[in-house]
Amino acid sequence: MVTSTSVTDIAKNARRAANALARVSEDRKNRALREMAEELVKQKGFITAENGKDLDNARKSGLARAMIDRLTLTENAIDAIARGLAEVAALPDPIGTVTSMWRRPNGLLVGRMRIPLGVVGIIYESRPNVTVDAASLCLKSGNAVILRGGSEAIRSNIALGQILSGVLRNAAIPEEAIQVIPTTDRSAVHEMLQLDEYIDVIIPRGGEELIRAVVEESKIPVIKHYKGVCHIFVDASADIAMAEKICLNAKIQRPGVCNAMETLLVHRDIADRLLPGLGGKFQDAGVSLRGCTLAKNILPDIEEATEEDWYREYLDLILSVKIVGSLDEAIAHIEKYGSLHTESIITSDYANSQRFLNEVNSSTVLVNASTRFSDGFELGLGAEIGISTTKLHAFGPMGLEELTTTKFIIYGNGQVRT
């Protein structure tokens, strides 16, 4: 347990480390990341021993099986974490990139250069791999990071943090660039969220309840998404086979994640051809359907959807199905019930594809592809630190660039303002 003072000290040290880290070259950061990968593998014994203590406590306190699985660091899991570090080392470093540059009439050459945000606070739940994952992305993008994981993973997180900051120390990079808050005390989070002088952004990763609690308390800007109520709209002109394949993938491939489909909207002119077959396949895959009155006319066995259902993120093998009369009705439904996360249209109509892409202002909008592609790796960002459904700073999956901002750099030769 640390005292209340020391969370502030952690943040002050992070700010100081961030100022120094902003000037560390790409080569040195990459070398440190690769050394971290080696060190994690070397210290597997220590990590699994510390993780074992967390697991013992978890079993004693009767943590659910699924939670214990997420908490467990096997030797294979540690190898995978180390590979992740090497992959981050191989990504391009955004810092120092000049994203654009232009000449003013008075001769000034004006550019925008990427710089780190500064200090990033990550608040997350059980999985200890997030500790290394988030730390590596912050280091690569020149940000100091303060990590606050779940209490059930405290010993694992402290062990991982020690290894990472040990590597920084050996590399003559300020070790406070990566700090794990070494306490499970709830008041530490509260204190952390007041430190807007030292921490630039908070990224909470976890369930909606955790995120709402963070937003409620924080004086620091929070980049977040509460939930993903993702829609697929099957337009009248859709290719039936493609629609079936995409809808099944979006619901079933991994139902517990935020980019899985939660509501299927079907144009009434294709419903009779699509729903009997697709409904059967969903039921074969164990998906419970909840439909509007029109959908129940076609699939009489399914439950009736309530008004509540259209807002729900099931994160489970449950799907709401609604028949709509037009693209406009589909867009209006998404606008009313959606969460600004991810929406897809299945269509062979050019005009409708363009209208959907232009008019739906969710963070990711797709044509003829599964909502499951709304992911930093899948979109080619190379990494993912989180997904934002608020529009300030970042909207959608966030990679390394979203951990930066830009400053204006200006080359003059004596210009003054008149």
Next chain:
Amino acid sequence: MVTSTSVTDIAKNARRAANALARVSEDRKNRALREMAEELVKQKGFITAENGKDLDNARKSGLARAMIDRLTLTENAIDAIARGLAEVAALPDPIGTVTSMWRRPNGLLVGRMRIPLGVVGIIYESRPNVTVDAASLCLKSGNAVILRGGSEAIRSNIALGQILSGVLRNAAIPEEAIQVIPTTDRSAVHEMLQLDEYIDVIIPRGGEELIRAVVEESKIPVIKHYKGVCHIFVDASADIAMAEKICLNAKIQRPGVCNAMETLLVHRDIADRLLPGLGGKFQDAGVSLRGCTLAKNILPDIEEATEEDWYREYLDLILSVKIVGSLDEAIAHIEKYGSLHTESIITSDYANSQRFLNEVNSSTVLVNASTRFSDGFELGLGAEIGISTTKLHAFGPMGLEELTTTKFIIYGNGQVRT
């Protein structure tokens, strides 16, 4: 006076208008902006009459002369506001621009398209021209705006707002895209700042006190800067004539603005050659200097600077002067006392120019040019809605692009995730 409920209604209506406005074409927005310009000129009589009522009240309540000047809408001032509207109409519309696009190995074509933030809240002090200025930039960038001006300008602001939304109504654009809060009641601001469900961002424009009060109360992200403690560092290798010209411009040309120089840092190897001449010119221009001990050795008549002075934004003909031993000491001073606003180095040394540009992470960093160029118009953004010294979303002068975010748009042909 409106009741508390109606501020929430204003915000709900703004959200609805924003959804519609996001789909209005550039042509229609530009036509509306040009019609607003014409309408303001046509309705000069009405505007000056309403402004006259504000001026009467201001005089009765003994408002300071400078404030009354800022409040006054002459016929010429209205012409200038109308010209500003025409200029905004002529700017490129950022909405719908695809800023980048790339192909994934599975064939997905992924792009980022600019979309409006949604609903922008502007909280500002006396000058009623801000009402039109901010409304026009928000309209151009597809954002609905809620305007809360100073109580002393309430009738002027309501009059201007009526004219602007009248034009929207005639153009079949939802008139709630531009709304002036029609009350001077302080509780209306408090209520507005809680409405994070309907308002996406708050931009306060005014003194530090106003901005701190907004930040303290707001549940909505605030884009802001508190103050500009801007530095110029005259390096040992600087051209003396250029250094003099730039320093005088940065301090004197308009001392009351946030990008004026407040602290001059001088390398000790050039101090003896620079300060006697420059000090005399500053004194001739009525600038009071406050120096460190070393500066006082060269300019014995000047006041001694206190520790407090290095943090101060004078906004006046006062300047702190410090002699430093190296570029590192200059950068360390800026890091400790600066406000992340704007800093300039005057140098003829290549390596030092690069180090200053790379290592100083203020929002605008210049070489051999006046700090006064830190301004949306001067940097070529075409417009300025504000300046941010916090790093999230925008950093530095903000133009139309900073009133947008990007969504991911994805063109597929049946891709599913495996």
